[in-house]
Amino acid sequence: METPEEQFQPKAPFRPVTFGLLRAYYIATPLFMVIELVSGISLRVPIFLSMPLRCFYYGCCFACGTVCYLRPRATPAVALTESTINIFLIFLGFGTAVISAAYNVAETTNIPEVLTLKGILNFVTVGAVWVTSFYHSQALLQKRFERKSRP
DSSP, X not given: OOOHXXXXXXXXXXXXXXXXXXXXXXXXXXXXXXXXXXXXXXXXXXXXXXXXXXXXXXXXXXXXXXXXXXXXXXXXXXXXXXXXXXXXXHHHHHHHHHHHHHHTTTTOOOOOGGGSHHHHHHHHHHHHHHHHHHHHHHHHHHHHHHXXXXX
C-alpha cells in the first residue's frame, strides 16, 4: 500500500498539455495581429495602445514564441515572465479606464473603450489565458526546483 506522500508523487514526468498550446498561441501572434488589423477586435493586447506600440508588443510576443519553440525547456520561464507582465498591464489598463470614467462621469457621455462589451470580453478572455499560463508555469518551475534540491 502506498503512503500518502507516494500517492501524490507523479508517476510520469510532469508535462502539462498547456505548454504545447502556449507555444502555438505565441507562434500564432501574427494571425492575431492580422485579425486585429482587419476586424478591429483585439485578442491579445492587454491595454489600448497606439499602433506602433501594438506592433512592438506583437513583436515581443512572437519573440517569446520563437524562444519557446527553439528552447522548449524555457517555455515555463518565458510564460511566467510574459504572463506576469501582461496581467499587470491588463489590470493597469482596465483600472485606469475605470478610474478615468469615474472622474469624468459628469463631464462626458463617452464610455471608455475598455468598458464596452468588446473591452470586457478582451479582459476576460485574455486574462484567463494569462492566469492559466502563470499558474501552470509556476507549478512546473516549482517541480523542477524541487527535483534539483533533493539529495
